[in-house]
Amino acid sequence: MTVFIGAGAGFAGDRTDAAGPVAGALAKRDGPRFLMFETLAERTLALAQVERRRDPSRGYNPSLEAFVGPVLKTCLENQIRIVGNFGAANPRGAAECIVAMARKAGFPAIRVGVVEGDDVTNVLSSEQFAARETAGALLADAPPIVAANVYLGAAPIARALDERADVVVTGRVADPSLALGPLIHAFGWRLEDWDRLAAGTLVGHLLECGAQVTGGYFADPGVKDVPGMDAIGYPIAEVEQDGSFVITKPEGTGGLVDRRTVTEQVLYEIHDPAAYLTPDVVLDLTAVELAELGRDRVRLTGARGKPAPETLKATVCFDGGLLGEAEISYGGPNAAARARLAIRTVKARMARRAPELQVRADAIGLVSILGDSAGSELASSWHDATDVRVRFAAQGHEAGEIDLLMGEVEALYCAGPAGGAGVRRRITPRLASASCLIERKLVAPAVYFVGGNA
Amino acid sequence: MSALVEVPLYELAHARSGDKGNRLNIAVVCRESAFYPALSATLTAERLAGIFASRRPSRVVRYELPKLYAFNFVLDDVLEGGVNASLGLDGHGKSLSFLLLAAFVSVPAALLEPSRLRSAAE
Incomplete structure (x- = not known):
């Protein structure tokens, strides 16, 4: 068969x-x-x-x-x-x-x-999940848990x-x-x-x-x-x-x-x-x-x-704050230099206004997915690009700080380098997750039926 | 003993990335079974750690799969927290298989001749 x-x-x-x-x-x-x-x-x-x-x-x-x-x-x-x-x-x-x-x-x-x-959200407390975390200590501060589900x-x-x-x-x-x-x-x-x-x-x-x-x-x-x-x-x-x-x-x-x-x-x-x-x-x-x-x-x-x-894996999700992303483009002669100036400008202003907030910058088409947040690749791999889209990103729990970054990027229109174009900005709520190992005896799978003659 | 040549890994292998949290795996599959011994010698865990040095892996492990003519590399803590935490556009690290394929590796020149000839004849 x-x-x-x-x-x-x-x-x-x-x-x-x-x-x-x-x-x-x-x-x-x-x-x-x-x-x-x-x-x-x-x-x-x-x-x-x-x-x-x-x-x-x-x-x-x-x-x-x-x-x-x-x-x-x-x-x-x-x-x-x-x-x-x-x-x-x-x-x-x-x-x-x-x-x-x-x-x-x-x-x-x-x-x-x-x-x-599979839903074990209410089976264990934040501290009990933290004690069962597999790698890292994301749950150590006992963040409010949004959901915990066992596989x-x-x-x-x-x-x-x-x-x-x-x-x-x-x-x-x-x-x-x-x-x-x-x-x-x-x-x-x-x-x-x-x-x-x-x-x-x-x-x-x-x-x-x-x-x-x-x-x-x-x-x-x-x-x-x-x-x-x-x-x-x-x-x-x-x-x-x-x-x-x-x-x-x-x-x-x-x-x-x-x-x-x-x-x-x-x-x-x-x-x-x-x-x-x-x-x-x-x-x-x-x-x-x-x-x-x-x-x-x-x-x-x-x-x-x-x-x-002997144990089951559970994914525990908790509030990950807000991700803010904003983009602006530069084109034509010397576009790469104008894009770099935009990054320096925004980073300098954010360092004054929200010094704790880490701000990442990418140059889409040059270094955007292979670079790191520290920007080491970005610093070393500029070319004579004539169409550069700069992306800024930051994450935090303070909506006000994220809004500041969004505003700084938009303000490049009038106060930034020449020819800045096409600003888009977006703030997305984030969920962070951690993995835990849960004893099987805490988990009780159930099967029932609906429809038919259930 | 044939002379060594430097070629992009891309000419010898294909690859696919996967993620779990802040851990990345990259499966590297030889385009031809004959490439396996040469890549086994040159594409070590230490080499991978060097290629991904800017991402500061805390640990790199190579697993060998000779029956599949493949290697599985596991790199810990290279995804800036992973898809739910990274500020980057590719929090999964999906594109990193191609970053690896762009790296140059040293292999015996003789190894490449049959496939070079074949692609020239097509």
């Missing part, structure tokens, strides 16, 4: 028309089939918590209907089961939204499984599928668990079968970023060419009982799957390749081998597992 898992989205801001071709391809296959959506970045969840506190009916992924709507009918008609973490801070709300969508589409019996228990594993997802869920909605779970849960359910893998759990975790790891394994985030014209970037096909894994699997993508879509695209994603966001920690297993990638079986088909074998970590 082969189990098919497709990826419909790899992050909250992903293409909402990507899942359609994946669901269409899955509909033509026989056997257990699943469509997973990973739409919950670290920060997204804390923002969702804030949203839910403001309005209890919200707090799930605002793009839920855009992601699921186009494929719900195809999935329900073909027994393709959907698993997604679009529940964010309100999995029940997301489940009720999906039930309403299904009823409108003529599927009144839809059964949606809900996985909860749940695959077991509750598998349980929801065992109990006949058509769709499973979660909040925070480890991204690879979105694929491992369906595999545990479909193959009946034991929760101590570490090599299989490792293989299923590798499946999830490769699917969780969507197109990043099928030619997305890979193209480099002339060197690593990717056909059809405007209609890239999202990945499908074909998984065998022994844990070996093939990564491929729907026929007729853009993108590509080869040794190179898969290797880049195998190592994406990995630290020690012999010990990738999830709530389910410790994955060892060092013996993984790839084989190109044909066009857009790569087979992976050799994932090995060790027993799951």
Whole structure:
């Protein structure tokens, strides 16, 4: 028996028309089939918590209907089961939204499984979180915590599928668990079968970023060419009982799957390749081998597992103050010198008016992403540029100080170097985050159902 | 023993960055399996620490993946606090894989000839 898992989205801001071709391809296959959506970045969840506190009916992924709507009918008609973490801070709300969508589409019996228990905001105090912080001491001053969520594993997802869920909605779970849960359910893998759990975790790891394994985030014209970037096909894994699997993508879509695209994603966001920690297993990638079986088909074998970590990782988000950014452009002869003068001018005035505030300056097009905040690259790498956009940035908890910087940049119009143009300014509230390790006994995953005869 | 030549890493490998908090990883994948031993010799953790010196890494570790013809480099504390704290535009460090690929490495000249010939013939 082969189990098919497709990826419909790899992050909250992903293409909402990507899942359609994946669901269409899955509909033509026989056997257990699943469509997973990973739409919950670290920060997204804390923002969702804030949203839910403001309005209890919200707090799930605002793009839920855009992601699921186009494929719900195809999935329900073909027994393709959907698993997604679009529940964010309100999995029940997301489940009720999906039930309403299904009823409108003529599927009144839809059964949606809900996985909860990841929200540990009120389980520990600020001091208790601080005592469990993994690296650094961001929580040492006990900042007011906005949200704390623990990464749940695959077991509750598998349980929801065992109990006949058509769709499973979660909040925070480890991204690879979105694929491992369906595999545990479909193959009946034991929760101590570490090599299989490792293989299923590798499946999830490769699917969780969507197109990043099928030619997305890979193209480099002339060197690593990717056909059809405007209609890239999202990945499908074909998984065998022994844990070996093939990564491929729907026929007729853009993108590509080869040794190179898969290797880049195998190592994406990995630290020690012999010990990738999830709530389910410790994955060892060092013996993984790839084989190109044909066009857009790569087979992976050799994932090995060790027993799951004793603790669970939690992300703790707290108020990070305000980020202020303001930009202004200089063009034509001597533009670089005028841009430098603008930076010197603003920095000198800010040093007088808000001496504690660190102000960063970038010259977009010259040094903007590879430089550091101290400005060492910026000082040494000016050219005879004739179109320079200067960006200033500062962060702090005092709105007044950030406003001062915004005002100083705008004032360059009349009081700065000649020809300053196109000022834009923006202040964004920031959430900072820290990682903690939480004892499993403090966490109680729960599964329940809505819709159908739940 | 073939003479050594200096080439940008970009001609021998491709790469992808990832982040977790203030920690950056860069996976470097050899364009051809034959490049692995030469890069293993020259692209050390110390070399990476030098390339990223301006970001003051507190620790650099290289992990070897010979079956994938790849290396995984992990650099601690190089993202100015990471995506939720950096004042820079690229708090994730996503662009830093290309900063690494721009670095020059010394490899045996003979290593490059087959691929050079092939690209010339295309």
